[in-house]
Amino acid sequence: MTETMTPDAQAELQAEFDALIAADQRIEPRDWMPDAYRRTLIRQISQHAHSEIIGMQPEGNWITRAPSLKRKAILMAKVQDEAGHGLYLYAAAQTLGIARDVMTQQLIDGKARYSSIFNYPTPTWADMGAIGWLVDGAAICNQVPLCRASYGPYGRAMVRICKEESFHQRQGFEILLTLMQGSEAQREMAQDAVNRWYWPSLMMFGPPDDESPNSAQSMAWKIKRFSNDDLRQRFIGMLVPQAEALGVTLPDPELRWDEENERWITSEIDWTEFQEVLAGRGPMNAYRLQHRRDAHEDGAWVREAAAAYAEKRSPRERSETKRGAESDREAA
Numbered sequence: 001m002t003e004t005m006t007p008d009a010q011a012e013l014q015a016e017f018d019a020l021i022a023a024d025q026r027i028e029p030r031d032w033m034p035d036a037y038r039r040t041l042i043r044q045i046s047q048h049a050h051s052e053i054i055g056m057q058p059e060g061n062w063i064t065r066a067p068s069l070k071r072k073a074i075l076m077a078k079v080q081d082e083a084g085h086g087l088y089l090y091a092a093a094q095t096l097g098i099a100r101d102v103m104t105q106q107l108i109d110g111k112a113r114y115s116s117i118f119n120y121p122t123p124t125w126a127d128m129g130a131i132g133w134l135v136d137g138a139a140i141c142n143q144v145p146l147c148r149a150s151y152g153p154y155g156r157a158m159v160r161i162c163k164e165e166s167f168h169q170r171q172g173f174e175i176l177l178t179l180m181q182g183s184e185a186q187r188e189m190a191q192d193a194v195n196r197w198y199w200p201s202l203m204m205f206g207p208p209d210d211e212s213p214n215s216a217q218s219m220a221w222k223i224k225r226f227s228n229d230d231l232r233q234r235f236i237g238m239l240v241p242q243a244e245a246l247g248v249t250l251p252d253p254e255l256r257w258d259e260e261n262e263r264w265i266t267s268e269i270d271w272t273e274f275q276e277v278l279a280g281r282g283p284m285n286a287y288r289l290q291h292r293r294d295a296h297e298d299g300a301w302v303r304e305a306a307a308a309y310a311e312k313r314s315p316r317e318r319s320e321t322k323r324g325a326e327s328d329r330e331a332a
């Protein structure tokens with residue numbers, strides 16, 4: 001479409017787009033947008049959706065073994081929220097012109113990325129606490145600024161997601177707090193889980209600013225509002241008093257506040273580990289992907305049944321359902 005346009009018309013559309021961004025207005029699905037902006041959003045939103053979906057696995061692993069009925073109910077609700085997050089985000093990506101089955105295929109073919117944090121194992125119950133506290137905590141730091149992302153459907157999806165994420169973080173904190181008030185063995189289990197999840201959670205903000213080439217463009221487009229390092233700093237600042245309240249130690253002997261530069265000083269992050277996991281060589285990459293593939297194949301009959309049902313209904317019935325949905329929306 002863009003190629004057949006005259007240079008003048010193209011420049012005019014670009015100027016309108018730039019003005020909307022400069023005025024902090026939202027770009028909506030029907031608005032013209034540069035191809036690179038669209039591609040960046042499709043990549044980012046679909047990766048984000050895949051992360052929510054794959055992210056159900058490390059915790060789903062513990063639903064049957066959660067220590068009480070109450071813990072099972074909470075964990076089940078949390079994992080179900082993550083499925084919902086995946087669905088809002090796939091829907092947001094679809095408004096950019098990519099079909100959901102295309103995104104699913106990219107994921108199960110191993111061609112799409114998702115957050116590398118979900119390629120770590122969850123050997124103990126304390127991992128449920130550490131994931132909620134650290135992984136959902138990092139997700140909140142990353143995602144709160146995304147509520148103001150320039151692309152309307154993405155920003156609006158993030159508002160609801162963030163509300164649920166803050167519940168997730170608190171339930172994780174509460175699991176750790178309960179363990180820390182328990183026996184010596186329980187305290188050790190909580191500390192061990194924090195030791196294993198702390199560094200990977202810091203990596204969730206992505207590489208350092210000087211090695212993050214796409215960040216500047218995303219910030220200019222107001223998709224991203226803060227740099228990776230700034231978000232990481234904010235996250236550490238949030239963790240320090242919470243770790244103290246829990247009575248756990250953050251596994252970094254160098255960690256301290258630098259009064260003069262108003263920044264947290266930390267040990268070097270092991271970026272080779274990050275690159276390895278990203279390249280598919282983390283402890284659980286192959287397992288997570290295979291599990292997702294199996295779930296997709298096991299669900300084939302549901303998709304076939306839904307398609308057959310839709311086919312069987314008369315056009316009149318179908319339009320009645322549509323009208324019903326419309327009047328529901330008006331009534332709401």
Ligand SMILES: [Fe+2]
Pocket residue numbers: 052081082085161165
């Ligand atoms: Fe989520």
Ligand SMILES: [Fe+2]
Pocket residue numbers: 082136139164165168
């Ligand atoms: Fe979450």
